[in-house]
Amino acid sequence: MPMQPDQLISTSGHQRRRRGAILAVVLAVLFIAAASIWMGRAHLERLLAGLAAAPVDGGSAQADVIDRLKTPDPAPGGEPVRLVTLEPRPLVQNVALAGTVQAGRNINVAAPFDGVIEDKRVEFGTLVEKGDVLVVMDTAEIDTRLREAEAALLKARIAVEELEDWQSGPEVARSRRSVEDAEAQLDHLVRQEAELKGLLERGIVPRNEYDNLVQQLDTQRRQLAGVRQDHAVLLEKSNQTNLRLAEIELENARINLAQLEERRAGAVVRAPTSGIVTRPERESGSGASQPTQIGVRMAHGTALFSIADIGQIVVRASVDEIDLMKLGAGQGAEIVSEALPGHAPFEGRITSIGAEALTADRAGASAGIARFDVRVDFADSDGALAAGLRIGMSVTVAAKVYENVAALVVPHAALLRDGARDIVMVVDPITGARRPMPVSLGVPTQTGVEVVAGLSPGAVIAVPN
Helix, strand or coil, X not given: CCCCHHHHHHHHHHHHHHHHHHHHHHHHHHHHHHHHHHHCCCCXXXXXXXXXXXXXXXXXXXXXXXXXXXXXCCCCCCCCEEEEEXXXXXXXXXXXXXXXEEEEEEEEEECCCCEEEEEECCCCCCEECCCCEEEEECCHHHHHHHHXXXXXXXXXXXXHHHHHCHHHCHHHHHHHHXXXXXXXXXXHHHHHHHHHHHHHHCCCCCHHHHHHHHHHHHHHHHHHHHXXXXXXHHHHCCCHHHHHHHHHHHHHHHHHHHHHHHHHXXXXXXXXXXXXXXXXXXXXXXXXXXXCCCCCEECCCCEEEEEEEEEEEEEEEEEECCCHHHXXXXXXXXXECCCCCCCCCEEEEEEEXXXXXXXXXXXXXXXXXXXXXXXXEECCHHHHHHHCCCCCCEEEEEEEEEEEEEEEEEEHHHCEEECCEEEEEEEXXXXXXXXXXXXXXXXECCCEEEEEECCXXXXXXXXXX
């Protein structure tokens, strides 16, 4: 039976729709195969069904992320994931310190004696050579003291000489003669008393004449005893103790005179070394320093100037108690000066760290936190000077507290917590499957955290964006 025209048109439209459906299925299969190859794993059931991944009810946010990372293909509306291949790279952790360029050695120049500054030849900041005149002191006061010291020395020397020759000296000789005269007078009275007594017994002289002679005899005996005692005391004056005391006083007078002569010789104050004249460092709590100006009276030992020996420059910085234990002598450091833009950092090394906290007046703005002095030496002091660094310039010191030339660093977002463990999601390079890997962490950085155990170079991890 021949087909009617309307039936022919209906059959032809049905065939066209059937061919279109077959073509759509083929294209869908090809798209799914390509996506499976690109993502590493095919989720045919979910793609064909067109179902969105539903969020997991209950549980922590970390568990939810772990579940999503185990699924390599995020569903529509799911969390995007990027893959990161870990490669070793240098990792350096620094502690930044603010510091000042200073001379490696500062020598204070002090007033040689108590006196007034008569002349001043230099100003602060002047470059001087060793032996250049800095100031001239007035010597009127010390000249007077020198004359007094010389007189004291002469007196002390005379006293020692007298004691050394005391036994034969004039004073002892006079005392000895006094004793001899008293003894002779006593002997004479004793003989008179014997003669007068015989005359009294024979009745030739009266009784009162004899009694007067006896009284004179007793007085002479007492006088002789006194003279002998004075002579003994005079002889005792020359004993070893008194002689030693006089010798000590002589030595002190000699030393005092020598010191004054030495100070007097330093009336013209000269530079002890080549360098830059700077203000002397005053001790903490000593108050304002005395100005070094003509006409100002200076006490002996008062610092007039400080000579900064520029043969070597260093950096003086300070570190707070929080970062103190991260630093140690011998650690490397990089020194940067904003006054030299574009210049490469200068290499240096920490040489010393203060054992005592700085006082409040030196601690600066962080007065509430204990700070400690840090000295950093330049590896090439001459090169730093040639580059333009000058004493007093401000610099920043980056002290290396940790360095790993081949560190593995994972992004912060890749780290997850699984109970008490830190984990990352590792991607199998062949199958594309993901699995949690426990890791041990090291030093944190701004971009990630160092992994010291659990991962190897070349590992691929999944990181949620």
